[in-house]
Amino acid sequence: MALALLPAVLQTYSAQVQLREQRTHAARDQALRLARDAAARLGRFVEGLREALVVLAEAPPIRSGDHAACTAMLVRLRERFAPQVLLGMVGPEGWLRCTTLGTPPRSVYDGDRSFFRLALKRGEMVVSEWEAAGTFLKGGTVHFGLPILGAPGERPLGVVGAAVGVDWLADQLRSIGLPPGATLTVVDREARILLHLADRPELALTPGSAAPPQLLQLLPRFRLDLSPAELEAGGQVSDAPGWDGDARIFGTAPFVPGSAGALRVIVSLDAARALAPAEAAARTGIALLALGTLLALAAARLGARRFVLQPLEVLLGTAERWERGEYGIRAASALHGSIPELARLASALDRVVEAAAERDRATAALRENEARLSLALEAGGLAAWELDRASGIIRRSAQHDLLFGYAEPVLDWTWRVFLRHVLPEDRAVVRAAFRAHRAGGEALTLEFRIRRAGDGDVRWLEARGALHETPEGAGKVLGVLVDVTERRRTEARLRLAVGELNHRVKNTLAAVQSIAAQTLRGAEGPEVPIPPAARAAFQARLLALARSHEVLTREGWTGADLGELVRLALAPHEAEGGRRWLAGGPALRVPPRLAVPLSIALHELATNAARHGALSVPEGQVTVQWRLLPSDCQDQPPLLHLVWEESGGPVVRTPARRGFGTRLLEGGLGRELGGAVSLEFRAAGVVCTIGVPLRPQPALARRDGWHPVLATMR
Numbered sequence: 001m002a003l004a005l006l007p008a009v010l011q012t013y014s015a016q017v018q019l020r021e022q023r024t025h026a027a028r029d030q031a032l033r034l035a036r037d038a039a040a041r042l043g044r045f046v047e048g049l050r051e052a053l054v055v056l057a058e059a060p061p062i063r064s065g066d067h068a069a070c071t072a073m074l075v076r077l078r079e080r081f082a083p084q085v086l087l088g089m090v091g092p093e094g095w096l097r098c099t100t101l102g103t104p105p106r107s108v109y110d111g112d113r114s115f116f117r118l119a120l121k122r123g124e125m126v127v128s129e130w131e132a133a134g135t136f137l138k139g140g141t142v143h144f145g146l147p148i149l150g151a152p153g154e155r156p157l158g159v160v161g162a163a164v165g166v167d168w169l170a171d172q173l174r175s176i177g178l179p180p181g182a183t184l185t186v187v188d189r190e191a192r193i194l195l196h197l198a199d200r201p202e203l204a205l206t207p208g209s210a211a212p213p214q215l216l217q218l219l220p221r222f223r224l225d226l227s228p229a230e231l232e233a234g235g236q237v238s239d240a241p242g243w244d245g246d247a248r249i250f251g252t253a254p255f256v257p258g259s260a261g262a263l264r265v266i267v268s269l270d271a272a273r274a275l276a277p278a279e280a281a282a283r284t285g286i287a288l289l290a291l292g293t294l295l296a297l298a299a300a301r302l303g304a305r306r307f308v309l310q311p312l313e314v315l316l317g318t319a320e321r322w323e324r325g326e327y328g329i330r331a332a333s334a335l336h337g338s339i340p341e342l343a344r345l346a347s348a349l350d351r352v353v354e355a356a357a358e359r360d361r362a363t364a365a366l367r368e369n370e371a372r373l374s375l376a377l378e379a380g381g382l383a384a385w386e387l388d389r390a391s392g393i394i395r396r397s398a399q400h401d402l403l404f405g406y407a408e409p410v411l412d413w414t415w416r417v418f419l420r421h422v423l424p425e426d427r428a429v430v431r432a433a434f435r436a437h438r439a440g441g442e443a444l445t446l447e448f449r450i451r452r453a454g455d456g457d458v459r460w461l462e463a464r465g466a467l468h469e470t471p472e473g474a475g476k477v478l479g480v481l482v483d484v485t486e487r488r489r490t491e492a493r494l495r496l497a498v499g500e501l502n503h504r505v506k507n508t509l510a511a512v513q514s515i516a517a518q519t520l521r522g523a524e525g526p527e528v529p530i531p532p533a534a535r536a537a538f539q540a541r542l543l544a545l546a547r548s549h550e551v552l553t554r555e556g557w558t559g560a561d562l563g564e565l566v567r568l569a570l571a572p573h574e575a576e577g578g579r580r581w582l583a584g585g586p587a588l589r590v591p592p593r594l595a596v597p598l599s600i601a602l603h604e605l606a607t608n609a610a611r612h613g614a615l616s617v618p619e620g621q622v623t624v625q626w627r628l629l630p631s632d633c634q635d636q637p638p639l640l641h642l643v644w645e646e647s648g649g650p651v652v653r654t655p656a657r658r659g660f661g662t663r664l665l666e667g668g669l670g671r672e673l674g675g676a677v678s679l680e681f682r683a684a685g686v687v688c689t690i691g692v693p694l695r696p697q698p699a700l701a702r703r704d705g706w707h708p709v710l711a712t713m714r
Contacts (some may be wrong), residue, residue, distance in 0.1 A: 001300035003342075012289050016282040019521030021276065027274035028237040030179070032250030035235055035267040037176045038184055042255030042265065045172065046144070050160055051260060053146040056160045062089050063148060063157055067105040068099035084137060084168030084233055087147075090116055091158045091644065101136075110161075119145035119159045121393065122224075124494055127262035131192040132210045137693050139167030142209050144193060166207050181270030187211045189222050189262040191611040202244045211241040219264045220254045226261045230254075239271065245269040303339075310341045315349070327357045354711075387465075387477040403461065404543030405480055421450040423458065435477040437477070444477070447484060460485045560643075562598070566624050569602035571624075572617045580615060585626035590640070594692060598642075605644050607690055614685050621648050630696070639675075640694040646685030654681045 035485045056062050060284075074087050078100040081087065088099035094111020096103060115128035128143040141163045148157040169276035174197065178184055184197040185205065196205040205212070219236050221228070235253040242248040248268040256263035300308070318331040330353075331346035381675045383400035386391075394413050401409050403420055422430050426448040437444040444465035451458055465479030574580055590598060606615070606622070614620030626642040646652075655662070662679065673694035 034249040035253040039253035039265040046258035057148045074100040084165030086163040115143035115145035129188040137165035187264045307339045383481040405454045460488045560595040581622040583624040608659045614646035640692040642690040644688040677703045
């Protein structure tokens with residue numbers, strides 16, 4: 001019985017040890033959390049004060065240094081700040097010029113104080129050390145200073161600062177909820193106590209006094225050259241004796257955010273109080289364990305056969321039936337009414353049997369899933385592979401080696417064997433992709449070419465892989481390979497077909513232009529004269545149509561850049577002496593169905609401006625601007641709003657009749673674009689407004705590598 005109780009004794013002891021460790025971890029976590037909470041609260045206060053000082057530094061009354069205006073402004077602001085927060089401005093010579101208390105000018109000299117000197121020296125907000133104060137600010141003060149920057153190259157105009165009462169600052173930290181016996185200490189840049197919270201007299205520390213060595217050993221040393229990583233350190237927990245001699249748990253949040261390392265926070269907990277519940281539970285557990293052991297030993301002698309041997313025989317019989325595979329038998333029901341220990345043992349054995357049966361079912365299901373997965377991979381032509389990152393061993397499915405041209409599996413498949421099959425021109429890409437996957441753990445996706453073993457055929461393969469974390473933590477890369485050669489060939493044929501179609505469209509437009517030129521030339525005669533202007537206009541319209549098709553052809557009929565369409569329409573009307581037109585708007589691509597009608601519309605507007613409008617005189621100018629306007633309906637696309645405006649040209653009058661261009665713009669263009677076109681003949685110049693529903697397309701980079709943010713300005 002003593003041997004049987006030994007595991008229970010060890011388990012209870014282990015539980016008590018774990019309970020103590022958990023309590024210790026909880027206390028350490030609490031100390032660190034309280035320190036971080038206090039540092040965060042101070043950081044939020046410092047950040048809010050910094051923002052207020054930045055606003056004050058930009059205020060004209062502050063920057064002017066005028067005592068009356070500066071004082072009037074600060075006195076008005078006094079009600080917006082706590083009574084223990086005093087704001088003021090110090091001139092570049094060091095004299096205090098104005099405060100929220102209305103202090104007379106040149107009555108206080110701050111030129112030798114650290115917040116003034118450091119602010120001018122470092123050019124940023126600084127936090128001073130603890131300083132003694134009068135009756136107004138309680139518990140001493142800490143000063144914050146921010147330089148008032150002047151023009152570039154000039155010295156600062158002074159320093160705007162804030163003096164904060166330490167007692168008031170301490171009151172802001174009391175709400176974090178320190179447990180009994182805990183302390184919270186803030187140390188300044190001079191390693192002195194800035195503020196201290198404690199509920200026991202022997203733990204009290206006086207603000208302004210030197211910090212105890214126990215605290216300074218745990219806090220990082222303040223330096224002016226602290227790096228951002230050091231300033232953002234998450235803090236640490238330490239166990240050390242306190243200045244009262246008792247064991248304490250210290251949590252440090254090294255630097256208060258925004259104080260540039262000048263303020264450091266440390267929280268300490270009374271280790272004895274923190275671990276008292278665990279110690280009490282341990283004593284109770286040991287007492288109960290000892291009592292139970294004595295009672296068990298006493299009962300063992302009396303009831304060994306009745307309550308031990310007979311139930312054990314039942315368990316043995318049940319175990320033999322389990323050994324024969326009869327997992328439906330349960331031991332707990334057979335031992336109903338037996339001693340609790342054996343009943344619990346029977347229940348535990350029942351759970352073990354249930355787990356074993358479940359494991360057998362899971363093993364069978366896993367084998368079925370593996371067979372189903374293997375069948376799916378084989379049917380889809382996929383090859384599975386697995387890379388063990390710790391050992392470098394690569395496991396593959398049978399289809400894997402078949403993709404590389406091996407009829408029989410390769411015994412030793414390594415990274416070098418794999419790279420020998422990859423074509424030399426693709427090896428750098430493959431190495432880079434696997435290196436990036438290994439460094440960042442991102443999913444692997446790439447396509448590359450290999451040369452198969454045996455027949456030497458070049459095939460395209462697509463590889464996909466993802467990192468799978470194993471319980472041991474080593475990690476494996478699981479992936480698949482698939483032959484995408486036919487897909488690549490199909491894509492190449494499609495690109496060739498699109499290129500041939502584009503070539504035929506260009507040839508068709510050239511043929512139409514040639515036929516039109518020959519027809520117009522042949523139709524001329526004394527009876528039916530064709531004005532040269534009409535022929536030139538017709539050819540120009542064909543050229544505008546050809547230019548828009550050329551842009552779409554170059555972009556693979558995915559769309560056209562609106563800025564380029566505007567530039568192509570106005571480029572023939574540029575003057576040698578200066579700029580004749582301006583165009584601006586966001587980088588925007590329009591779909592092919594809108595590119596052609598917009599090109600024709602811009603051409604007609606440019607031609608009309610060159611003949612009768614702003615481009616017909618040297619001082620005239622055309623401005624084209626566009627933007628995207630949100631739609632009133634959520635399901636509708638945004639609206640492209642384009643405005644053509646002429647200025648500086650001859651006085652415009654409403655034409656007596658509508659020509660082809662006017663009818664095209666006002667009638668056919670609106671229906672073709674699915675929007676609205678407005679043409680106004682103002683005296684200062686023609687204004688054309690086009691509104692088109694447009695789903696924006698991402699602007700593609702130009703071939704020279706320049707991606708426009710605004711449209712071209714010429």
